[in-house]
Amino acid sequence: xxxxxxxxxxxxxxxxxxxxxxxxxxxxxxxxxxxxxxxxxxxxxxxxxxxxxxxxxxxxxxxxxxxxxxxxxxxxxxxxxxxxxx
Numbered sequence: 001x002x003x004x005x006x007x008x009x010x011x012x013x014x015x016x017x018x019x020x021x022x023x024x025x026x027x028x029x030x031x032x033x034x035x036x037x038x039x040x041x042x043x044x045x046x047x048x049x050x051x052x053x054x055x056x057x058x059x060x061x062x063x064x065x066x067x068x069x070x071x072x073x074x075x076x077x078x079x080x081x082x083x084x085x086x
Contacts, residue, residue: 007085010034039082046075 011031018027053067 007035007038007082010038035082035085039079042078042082043075046071046078 011034014030014034015027018030050068050071053071
């Protein structure tokens with residue numbers, strides 16, 4: 001999932017449908033809401049996948065922890081990228 005491309009596409013679509021006489025501050029507020037929603041969605045999905053990995057790999061806890069560490073690392077990168085798009 002490339003959130004930067006998705007964010008760009010959503011921004012373009014919003015620009016196309018938002019009224020041209022909408023003040024720049026309001027446009028930016030709308031785009032910020034969308035960015036935060038994407039970040040929340042990614043974080044929620046990440047949290048649920050971690051829980052699933054731990055449950056599925058119960059007897060192999062070491063494997064589950066390694067998967068969790070990798071997911072945490074990727075989540076940090078994702079959050080950094082989303083924050084940089086602001």
